[in-house]
Amino acid sequence: MNAIEIRNLRRVYRATIGTLRRHIREVVALDGISLEVRPGELFGLLGPNGAGKTTTVKILTTLLIPTGGQASILGFDVVGQADRVRPRIGFIFGGERGLYWRLSACDNLRYFADLYHMDPDRSRRRIDELLELVGLLGREDEKVEGYSRGMRQRLHVARALLHDPEVLFLDEPTMGLDPVGARELRQVIRDLKGQGKTIFLTTHYMFEADALCDRIAVINHGRIVALDTPERLKGYVRDLRVIELEVFGIAPPVIDQVRALPTVDAVSVEDFEQKQILLVQSPQGSELIPEILRLLDTARVGKVVVREPTLEDAYVRLVGGDRGLAQVD
Amino acid sequence: MQGLIANLRIFLSGAVLSYVALFRWFEPIRYVASKIILPLNQILFFTLLGTFATGPQTASFYAIGNALQVAAISGIYGVTMSVGGERWEGTLIYLFGSPANRFFLFFGRAFVHIVDGILGVVMGLAWAALLLGVDLSQADPLAMALVILITTASTCGLGLLMGAVSLVALDTFFVNNMVYFLLLVFSGANVPLQNFPEAVRTFSYMLPLTRGILATRQIVAGASLAEVAPSLLGEAFIGALYLALGYSLFKSFEYFAKRRGRLEAM
Ligand SMILES: Nc1ncnc2c1ncn2[C@@H]1O[C@H](COP(=O)(O)OP(=O)(O)OP(=O)(O)O)[C@@H](O)[C@H]1O
Ligand SMILES: [Mg+2]
Numbered sequence: 002m003n004a005i006e007i008r009n010l011r012r013v014y015r016a017t018i019g020t021l022r023r024h025i026r027e028v029v030a031l032d033g034i035s036l037e038v039r040p041g042e043l044f045g046l047l048g049p050n051g052a053g054k055t056t057t058v059k060i061l062t063t064l065l066i067p068t069g070g071q072a073s074i075l076g077f078d079v080v081g082q083a084d085r086v087r088p089r090i091g092f093i094f095g096g097e098r099g100l101y102w103r104l105s106a107c108d109n110l111r112y113f114a115d116l117y118h119m120d121p122d123r124s125r126r127r128i129d130e131l132l133e134l135v136g137l138l139g140r141e142d143e144k145v146e147g148y149s150r151g152m153r154q155r156l157h158v159a160r161a162l163l164h165d166p167e168v169l170f171l172d173e174p175t176m177g178l179d180p181v182g183a184r185e186l187r188q189v190i191r192d193l194k195g196q197g198k199t200i201f202l203t204t205h206y207m208f209e210a211d212a213l214c215d216r217i218a219v220i221n222h223g224r225i226v227a228l229d230t231p232e233r234l235k236g237y238v239r240d241l242r243v244i245e246l247e248v249f250g251i252a253p254p255v256i257d258q259v260r261a262l263p264t265v266d267a268v269s270v271e272d273f274e275q276k277q278i279l280l281v282q283s284p285q286g287s288e289l290i291p292e293i294l295r296l297l298d299t300a301r302v303g304k305v306v307v308r309e310p311t312l313e314d315a316y317v318r319l320v321g322g323d324r325g326l327a328q329v330d
Numbered sequence: 331m332q333g334l335i336a337n338l339r340i341f342l343s344g345a346v347l348s349y350v351a352l353f354r355w356f357e358p359i360r361y362v363a364s365k366i367i368l369p370l371n372q373i374l375f376f377t378l379l380g381t382f383a384t385g386p387q388t389a390s391f392y393a394i395g396n397a398l399q400v401a402a403i404s405g406i407y408g409v410t411m412s413v414g415g416e417r418w419e420g421t422l423i424y425l426f427g428s429p430a431n432r433f434f435l436f437f438g439r440a441f442v443h444i445v446d447g448i449l450g451v452v453m454g455l456a457w458a459a460l461l462l463g464v465d466l467s468q469a470d471p472l473a474m475a476l477v478i479l480i481t482t483a484s485t486c487g488l489g490l491l492m493g494a495v496s497l498v499a500l501d502t503f504f505v506n507n508m509v510y511f512l513l514l515v516f517s518g519a520n521v522p523l524q525n526f527p528e529a530v531r532t533f534s535y536m537l538p539l540t541r542g543i544l545a546t547r548q549i550v551a552g553a554s555l556a557e558v559a560p561s562l563l564g565e566a567f568i569g570a571l572y573l574a575l576g577y578s579l580f581k582s583f584e585y586f587a588k589r590r591g592r593l594e595a596m
Pocket of ligand 2: 054055056172
């Protein structure tokens with residue numbers, strides 16, 4: 002039996018627009034996705050903003066009813082058998098809300114332990130273990146309102162693990178963490194996988210998916226555009242080269258011109274303070290540089306490098322480029 | 331059995347923790363101060379206003395009515411905020427994603443406010459006796475205890491309904507104020523029910539507090555428990571009715587929020 006099974010899942014939101022003359026617009030957040038996650042697998046759902054990642058996780062965690070299709074966790078339907086699903090899953094949605102800020106970490110955990118019907122002896126031991134695991138031991142009696150964002154996020158991780166769920170959903174768990182905190186959390190995630198948990202993770206960060214996941218589904222506009230192991234996803238771009246150009250002030254029309262070059266596959270731009278990095282994917286390598294430079298003619302150009310493609314480049318190609326991808330640590 | 335204990339735990343810890351968690355003023359000194367001062371304000375204001383308008387012989391009418399009305403401070407504002415406040419904390423997705431029994435989750439939110447409300451009413455009656463010369467010596471203590479308990483609890487029942495409404499309506503303060511003032515006017519705390527037209531009186535009897543206030547006045551005047559029993563039962567029934575309505579609204583809120591994707595809407 003699969004840990005997670007999704008069949009043709011669809012979700013349409015109806016958003017009302019305008020205050021006086023209201024009308025309804027439909028947003029197709031999930032446009033028929035299907036996938037399976039095996040027990041013990043660490044599965045990544047990767048996609049740009051608005052791709053439908055959180056929507057997927059909400060449906061799987063019984064917090065949102067799909068418009069169409071089915072999903073089941075450990076064989077239990079997330080709509081019809083939500084009561085059977087809930088005790089078996091744990092979840093966190095990135096960010097720091099969702100805790101009682103006036104309570105201490107310990108009281109927060111105690112309360113959620115009660116909600117999961119844990120008996121007090123077990124929960125006491127478990128809470129100590131988890132505080133240790135997420136590195137909050139020693140601060141557990143302080144009110145959450147005095148915590149840093151990272152500490153709150155780690156408390157969420159402890160909360161999600163309280164009842165020792167078999168399947169874990171982590172929606173952008175490292176969002177907002179500093180590089181060290183993010184690395185520590187990734188180690189926690191690896192350890193959980195080591196304990197045999199099934200983990201469903203969403204992220205914007207390709208390198209994070211690469212470092213953690215057994216398989217990755219890339220989602221864009223509510224559709225799965227690729228689903229494979231990180232290694233095989235890299236194969237998607239094996240025959241390409243990536244030209245990285247450091248530019249200072251580049252106009253969008255110029256980017257479009259570069260994208261329109263016949264041998265160019267995908268173009269993306271990363272914005273930094275004063276400069277941008279233009280990433281051009283093409284089967285051609287350095288032969289293409291003069292042509293690009295000619296188009297860039299008015300912009301100041303710094304360093305130019307040709308390199309082997311990474312998984313991130315595969316991702317950029319799959320989701321169509323042009324988004325400024327978040328920086329990696 | 332095991333299930334019952336687990337549910338009781340949800341009820342009790344939810345009761346205490348949600349109370350502490352959602353109330354910024356939960357600090358011992360401020361708490362005690364508010365418990366002593368608020369009833370005093372309520373009673374003095376309306377009794378002075380009332381006796382100014384109608385003469386000193388009515389002081390007892392206003393003092394008792396408003397002592398009971400104090401129950402609505404905890405019962406309406408307190409309870410509504412502990413249900414509606416979950417939205418501001420962003421905890422709804424975690425509550426509704428848990429297997430916790432929804433009834434105990436919901437009902438637990440009112441529990442401490444019942445205790446709170448009882449303290450407020452007792453304090454209010456104490457002020458009434460001390461400052462306004464209300465004579466409590468004729469009152470049957472058991473009947474008095476019951477009327478305070480039942481009236482406070484039934485007011486919290488309406489609070490739970492309003493809490494569920496505020497989840498749906500996304501607005502706690504408007505809802506709170508409206509209901510509080512409805513009670514202030516129509517519960518008979520400050521206006522004798524016989525002054526209302528028939529239709530309004532019917533409405534008054536659909537509110538919690540109304541029968542409790544009537545019964546308290548009777549008890550203070552020396553009525554026995556048996557004499558006020560019908561009012562007490564009526565009050566309890568009204569409270570249970572609002573609780574039931576509140577709970578079904580809470581359940582349907584969960585369902586529709588999950589259907590529309592509005593669990594986190596603010
Ligand atoms: N409650 C809602 N009401 C209306 N539209 C919504 C709602 N929630 C999400 N959407 C829309 O559905 C689409 C998918 O949103 P979703 O939150 O699933 O994306 P995501 O992949 O998690 O994005 P991000 O990376 O920014 O978190 C978006 O277009 C979003 O605007
Ligand atoms: Mg998201």
